[in-house]
Amino acid sequence: xxxxxxxxxxxxxxxxxxxxxxxxxxxxxxxxxxxxxxxxxxxxxxxxxxxxxxxxxxxxxxxxxxxxxxxxxxxxxxxxxxxxxxxxxxxxxxxxxxxxxxxxxxxxxxxxxxxxxxxxxxxxxxxxxxxxxxxxxxxxxxxxxxxxxxxxxxxxxxxxxxxxxxxxxxxxxxxxxxxxxxxxxxxxxxxxxxxxxxxxxxxxxxxxxxxxxxxxxxxxxxxxxxxxxxxxxxxxxxxxxxxxxxxxxxxxxxxxxxxxxxxxxxxxxxxxxxxxxxxxxxxxxxxxxxxxxxxxxxxxxxxxxxxxx
Amino acid sequence: xxxxxxxxxxxxxxxxxxxxxxxxxxxxxxxxxxxxxxxxxxxxxxxxxxxxxxxxxxxxxxxxxxxxxxxxxxxxxxxxxxxxxxxxxxxxxxxxxxxxxxxxxxxxxxxxxxxxxxxxxxxxxxxxxxxxxxxxxxxxxxxxxxxxxxxxxxxxxxxxxxxxxxxxxxxxxxxxxxxxxxxxxxxxxxxxxxxxxxxxxxxxx
Numbered sequence: 001x002x003x004x005x006x007x008x009x010x011x012x013x014x015x016x017x018x019x020x021x022x023x024x025x026x027x028x029x030x031x032x033x034x035x036x037x038x039x040x041x042x043x044x045x046x047x048x049x050x051x052x053x054x055x056x057x058x059x060x061x062x063x064x065x066x067x068x069x070x071x072x073x074x075x076x077x078x079x080x081x082x083x084x085x086x087x088x089x090x091x092x093x094x095x096x097x098x099x100x101x102x103x104x105x106x107x108x109x110x111x112x113x114x115x116x117x118x119x120x121x122x123x124x125x126x127x128x129x130x131x132x133x134x135x136x137x138x139x140x141x142x143x144x145x146x147x148x149x150x151x152x153x154x155x156x157x158x159x160x161x162x163x164x165x166x167x168x169x170x171x172x173x174x175x176x177x178x179x180x181x182x183x184x185x186x187x188x189x190x191x192x193x194x195x196x197x198x199x200x201x202x203x204x205x206x207x208x209x210x211x212x213x214x215x216x217x218x219x220x221x222x223x224x225x226x227x228x229x230x231x232x233x234x235x236x237x238x239x240x241x242x243x244x245x246x247x248x249x250x251x252x253x254x255x256x257x258x259x260x261x262x263x264x265x266x267x268x269x270x271x272x273x274x275x276x277x278x279x280x281x282x283x284x285x286x287x288x289x290x291x292x293x294x295x296x297x298x299x300x301x302x303x304x305x306x307x308x309x
Numbered sequence: 310x311x312x313x314x315x316x317x318x319x320x321x322x323x324x325x326x327x328x329x330x331x332x333x334x335x336x337x338x339x340x341x342x343x344x345x346x347x348x349x350x351x352x353x354x355x356x357x358x359x360x361x362x363x364x365x366x367x368x369x370x371x372x373x374x375x376x377x378x379x380x381x382x383x384x385x386x387x388x389x390x391x392x393x394x395x396x397x398x399x400x401x402x403x404x405x406x407x408x409x410x411x412x413x414x415x416x417x418x419x420x421x422x423x424x425x426x427x428x429x430x431x432x433x434x435x436x437x438x439x440x441x442x443x444x445x446x447x448x449x450x451x452x453x454x455x456x457x458x459x460x461x462x463x464x465x466x467x468x469x470x471x472x473x474x475x476x477x478x479x480x481x482x483x484x485x486x487x488x489x490x491x492x493x494x495x496x497x498x499x500x501x502x503x504x505x506x507x508x509x510x511x512x513x514x
Contacts, residue, residue, distance in 0.1 A: 003368045003380045003476070005361040005388050153433065162432035166482050186487040192436045195487040196452070228419075228451055236418030240389045271449055272416060275396055 014225040016129050019218065020085070020168035020194075021183075022139040022154055027174050028181055028204070029083075030054070033136045035207050036079035037215035042066055044087035053207045060088075063095035067124070071131045079218075080128055085137040085164050086156030092124075093117055093157070118163050125167055134218055137164055141173065152191040170194050170221055174204070183217070197224035235269050242273050246280045252295035255281045259293075311404070311505050312513045313498065315411045315443045321501045322439050336508055346462070350376050350474055351426040354458065355414060358424060359392050377473045378460075384479035386456060390415035390422065398447045400495050404502040408513070409494075411447045419451040426458045430480050441484040443494050453484045 023029050030051040034041060039055045046059065056077070060066055066088075074080065082088050096116050097104035103113035129135055140155040152173065154161045165171070171194040172185040181204040185195035197220060205213055242265070249255050255277060262273045278288060287298040317339060324335045353374040360373075365388050370379045394416050400407040415422035421444045435441070441453035459478030465471070505511045 002383075003357075003378075004383075004385045005358065005364070005366045006385055007365060007388050162430060162480075165432040165436060166480060169483075186489065187436070189493075192433075193487065194483075194485060196485040198486065198488055200488055232418045232420060232451070234418075236387075236389060236420075239391055239416065239418055243391055268419060268449065272391070272394065272396070275394055276391060279395060 014222050014229060016132060016134050017169040017218070017222060017225070018125065018129065018135045018137065018167050019221075020137045020139055020154075020164055020171040021174060022141040022152075022171070022192075023174035024141055027176060029138045029174055030081075031207060032174060032181075032183065032204060032214055033079075033081045033083065033138050035210070035212055035214040036081070036134065036136060036218060037212060038076065038078035039081050039136075040074065040077040040079070041081040041083055042088070043083055044091055045084045047083070053211060060091065063088075063091040067095070069128060074128070074131045074133055077133055079134045079136060079215075081136045081138060083138040084156075085139050086154070086161075089117065089121060089156055089160045089163075092121060093160075096120070114160070117160055121160065121163050122167060136214075137168060139164065149190055151189075154192075165192070168194060169225075170196060180204070196228070197221040231268070235266070238266060238269055239272070239276075242269075242276060246276050249277075249280065250284070252286055252297060255286055255295040259295075310513050311402075311407045311502055311511045313407050313409050313501060313505065313511055315409065315440055315447075317511070318409075318439045318443060318494075318497050318501060321497070321504070322437070326437075335504070336510075339504075339508075339510055346472070347426070347428070349374070350460075350462075350472070351424075354378060354426050355424060358386060358414070361388060362392075364388060372471060375471055377471045378476055379473065380476045382459075382477055382479045384456070384458065384476070386422070386424075387415070387417050390417040394448075396447045400498045400502075402495075402499040402502040404499070404506040407498050407502050409443065409447065409498055411444055413444055413448060416448060416450070419449075420454060421445065421448050421450045421452070422454045422456060424456045424458065426460055426474075426476075428460060428462070430457060430459050430478060432480075432482065435482050435484075439494065439497050442490050443497075445484070445486045446491050446494050451486055455480075455482045455484075457482070 021029050021033060030047065031053055033039065034051055034054050041054060041057045042060050043057050044060045058065065093109050096109065096113055103110055103116055109117060125135060141152045142155040143150045144153050154164060170185060171192055172183050173191050173193065174181060174183050182201050183204055184201040185193050185199050187193035202217065207213060245258060249258055258277050262270060262277060265273050281288065281295055285298050286295040288295055320338050324330045324338065353376045357371050357373050357378060368380060370377060392415060393412060395412045397408050397410045400409055413421045414424050435455050445453050457480040458476050460474045460476045463473040463475055465473060
């Protein structure tokens with residue numbers, strides 16, 4: 001099991017994503033998740049009956065109920081809702097201890113048990129996503145003290161919440177503001193978030209007016225991610241090319257020429273290209289005369305720069 | 310003008326989150342940065358990755374700067390990245406202009422990557438971090454990836470010249486720029502600039 005440093009693979013179209021939606025109990029997380037496209041809800045929390053717009057539901061009493069999910073089970077669906085992820089992890093913990101007593105201590109998971117929990121949960125998530133569906137992890141939140149502030153955190157056991165934070169491509173919280181439900185994916189001083197589509201806070205509509213509201217939001221996020229994936233691939237290739245050009249520069253004239261060319265480079269990487277040129281020129285003993293807009297050989301060669309951060 | 314590193318912002322955030330910490334603790338952390346074994350090991354691991362310099366490599370174990378890293382986990386990093394790029398951004402505050410400086414481990418297209426070596430994986434620490442917010446802003450990037458190596462330091466014999474580190478886990482977390490992110494960074498810079506001015510730290514010509 002090594003450390004591998006490899007050439008990046010070609011950009012892959014984002015077809016499915018994992019989202020985490022969290023809120024205190026009673027705000028309407030299940031109803032929101034149920035407005036996703038063709039949802040199947042795994043009801044670990046026995047609370048789906050409260051949802052006004054629920055679709056198909058699988059009542060789950062133990063992990064064994066979901067461990068053997070197959071593609072034919074999920075074929076009619078586009079979204080799998082895990083409600084709640086905390087209770088799902090509790091069910092998986094119980095299953096791990098039941099099948100191997102060494103994994104538990106006093107009814108709770110041992111350190112080794114936590115390792116198994118992390119590994120099995122991630123494997124299961126990958127497994128269900130391989131069937132081409134989006135996964136929505138519904139989570140309760142609670143408030144915890146952090147310094148002088150109260151902060152919102154996922155309400156689930158110990159280290160397992162780290163797996164939810166890690167596996168969620170998108171994370172948003174649902175809250176009430178002036179009597180309206182608001183979905184916000186941006187983090188704040190007191191709450192977590194992952195907002196790859198840079199969405200502004202969204203007022204959640206009445207589901208009788210827009211029954212597939214979350215399907216629209218998920219669609220927007222995927223479209224944005226795919227656009228960004230393509231931009232990222234182009235930027236990565238361009239920076240790699242520039243790295244070669246900058247590394248090959250040996251004279252003040254070479255660096256002057258690179259600065260001129262950099263002005264024509266794509267805007268989203270231009271500043272970093274200029275930084276690369278400046279860093280390499282400095283490393284090779286050249287200084288930049290901003291007034292003359294030209295490089296010159298510095299004498300003597302500069303001392304190694306101090307670490308910045 | 311004030312020179313402030315993104316590391317200083319993180320030091321300030323930790324300090325604020327700890328109710329027991331005093332202003333003296335903060336000053337000590339900002340002005341006397343002790344280089345620990347863990348920090349040296351992190352630096353050595355960064356050099357291992359930097360040594361690859363664009364080449365594709367596969368390492369089961371490697372020795373660098375007095376540390377032997379044994380990889381007992383699967384970890385994958387991109388080869389084609391700009392390494393150790395420095396950048397800065399000016400922030401205007403009521404306490405003077407601040408030159409906020411940063412150095413990223415890797416820049417891969419529009420993605421900044423940072424490698425961490427830790428004895429305990431704590432996802433919430435990274436979610437809360439100002440580092441990824443500041444780096445996304447300073448490097449004009451869209452995504453920031455933490456590649457976090459979990460490791461245990463193995464006790465050696467007193468005569469050992471190399472510290473053996475077993476890398477047992479690898480966690481990856483990605484963060485994205487969001488609306489108002491710059492405002493959050495500037496707000497933190499402004500708050501810390503007041504402290505810098507009060508204690509006379511980081512003032513440059």
